[in-house]
Amino acid sequence: MKQLFSSALATLRYYSSATYHSTKWSKNRYNYKSKWGGLSSPIKPKTRWTNEQSQVLNKSKMNSPKMPRKPRMKWTDEQTQVLNAILEGKSVFVSGSAGTGKTALLEHVIKKLKKIHGRSQVFVTASTGVAACALNGMTLHSFAGTGLGGVDRASLLSRVLSDRRAYRRWIKAKVLVMDESSMIEADFFNDLEFIASEIRGQDPLLKGKVWGGIQLVVSGDFFQLPPVLKKKKKKGAKVFAFEADCWNASFDLQIELTKVFRQSEADLVKLLQGIRRGDSDPEDLQILKQRCFSSEEDPSAVQLFPRNEDVNRVNKKHLQSLGEQIFVYSAVDSGEEPSKKQLRSGIAPDQLELCKGARVMLCKNINPWLKLVNGATGTIIDFHDKIDAFYESAGDCIDSDIHSICSDGYLLPVVKFDSGQVLKIGLETWVVMDGERVVAKRKQIPLILAWALSIHKCQGMTLDRLHTDLRRAFGCGMVYVALSRVKTLDGLHLSGFNPAKIEADPKVLQFYQNLSSSRY
Numbered sequence: 001m002k003q004l005f006s007s008a009l010a011t012l013r014y015y016s017s018a019t020y021h022s023t024k025w026s027k028n029r030y031n032y033k034s035k036w037g038g039l040s041s042p043i044k045p046k047t048r049w050t051n052e053q054s055q056v057l058n059k060s061k062m063n064s065p066k067m068p069r070k071p072r073m074k075w076t077d078e079q080t081q082v083l084n085a086i087l088e089g090k091s092v093f094v095s096g097s098a099g100t101g102k103t104a105l106l107e108h109v110i111k112k113l114k115k116i117h118g119r120s121q122v123f124v125t126a127s128t129g130v131a132a133c134a135l136n137g138m139t140l141h142s143f144a145g146t147g148l149g150g151v152d153r154a155s156l157l158s159r160v161l162s163d164r165r166a167y168r169r170w171i172k173a174k175v176l177v178m179d180e181s182s183m184i185e186a187d188f189f190n191d192l193e194f195i196a197s198e199i200r201g202q203d204p205l206l207k208g209k210v211w212g213g214i215q216l217v218v219s220g221d222f223f224q225l226p227p228v229l230k231k232k233k234k235k236g237a238k239v240f241a242f243e244a245d246c247w248n249a250s251f252d253l254q255i256e257l258t259k260v261f262r263q264s265e266a267d268l269v270k271l272l273q274g275i276r277r278g279d280s281d282p283e284d285l286q287i288l289k290q291r292c293f294s295s296e297e298d299p300s301a302v303q304l305f306p307r308n309e310d311v312n313r314v315n316k317k318h319l320q321s322l323g324e325q326i327f328v329y330s331a332v333d334s335g336e337e338p339s340k341k342q343l344r345s346g347i348a349p350d351q352l353e354l355c356k357g358a359r360v361m362l363c364k365n366i367n368p369w370l371k372l373v374n375g376a377t378g379t380i381i382d383f384h385d386k387i388d389a390f391y392e393s394a395g396d397c398i399d400s401d402i403h404s405i406c407s408d409g410y411l412l413p414v415v416k417f418d419s420g421q422v423l424k425i426g427l428e429t430w431v432v433m434d435g436e437r438v439v440a441k442r443k444q445i446p447l448i449l450a451w452a453l454s455i456h457k458c459q460g461m462t463l464d465r466l467h468t469d470l471r472r473a474f475g476c477g478m479v480y481v482a483l484s485r486v487k488t489l490d491g492l493h494l495s496g497f498n499p500a501k502i503e504a505d506p507k508v509l510q511f512y513q514n515l516s517s518s519r520y
């Protein structure tokens, strides 16, 4: 009977929470020790229901509200053009301002490409660990097998040739996806093309082909965060990937998506477009002035900081001020070392400290059509035993690694999201894929503390409410990345701003000017 209830509950699991939470489940009805839910037996055996049990189960399905379906995305003409070009085998650079759907399109494209070529020939990479983990891919450096660089091309090539796995990746690749291209350095882009041509050029059919015939799918917005340079470059030195000698020859199509989806308010879209290009239009500055508040005004707003020290300080201060028992969750990693390093620099923390009342943010998409996505914020209202079915749960609550992850009696956090949904958060897994092979895995609770976040970590996210101090921003693109996370002006809170911090690199401006005038 208990299993039957459990199965009926699982049926309800993804139904809209409004309905779910209007159902007051009696806690006692679920106060049982599940035979298959025990820690030592994580695999649920198949159950043959009796006719009577099946009737109850079917009835529960029938009485349930319709499961919300993932709405099918209607791609714009520009997005369709990109999609078709990629499916025809063309190499494409897709750009566009924040929220124009680059990542959404990329995710769709990756699925299609894997269907066409098989998982082992499509390599998904990104310039940062956070972006790579979001796509279940690997960093571009890990893919390439070049190590941290700092040597000449010939030495880079011999490094790759001596790394059997990296060599195989270059040989096998039919498609190479690169996300967050704004953070790829020009020299590195050139070096990669050289490595691809040298290694694959041994095949007479591929000799002389740019990238050794690999189809490139590159996505990013050069007006966002630039590459993090290891050492200071000379004035006029090439920085951005589009400055690489091989850039133009690498693509059959370069396109900028123009329809913004993240924001719909015309004022906000116009303001953000101006800031992206480094313009400080007096009207826009006036709007920004009206969004200035004291930092304590809206505690539900995520504070964005340019530097990690500030993020850690603010999160720690808030956590301690609550005076509640702190639960510690330690990530469990497995796999090979260079890839495990990527997971450590990803978004899921090594150690997560949580307590009742803590502001948290999901750092993984759990259920996109219920809006439980990367960036959704909420507050911890409780901690519950993993087998207590009182709260609907997300993630894997019966994973055997739960022993190592939860320090205090396998209690899992229960989050009340700002959207009103209440959810017990189970374990999630982040993987690093090398083609079709999983080379490293991290298991952790998919939450981070969300009183504060770094601007670097929030690139790619959508936030409902944010608070930032523009005076502390540094470098081009930082103000734009911070402000373009919100969906509405109402969700934007500033504690001061300095128009001088609104900067765009002249080389980036020129690149986009050329792109829009050539439209090839």
Ligand SMILES: Nc1ncnc2c1ncn2[C@@H]1O[C@H](COP(=O)(O)OP(=O)(O)OP(=O)(O)O)[C@@H](O)[C@H]1O
Residues within 6 Å of the ligand: 073, 074, 075, 076, 079, 096, 097, 098, 099, 100, 101, 102, 103, 104, 105, 221, 261, 262, 459, 460, 461
């Ligand atoms: N054709 C479309 N129709 C409706 N919504 C869309 C469409 N394309 C993208 N979106 C939605 O727009 C939002 C922003 O998309 P996405 O995060 O992919 O933008 P992005 O260009 O990658 O932004 P950023 O540069 O900030 O990372 C997402 O919620 C996505 O689902």
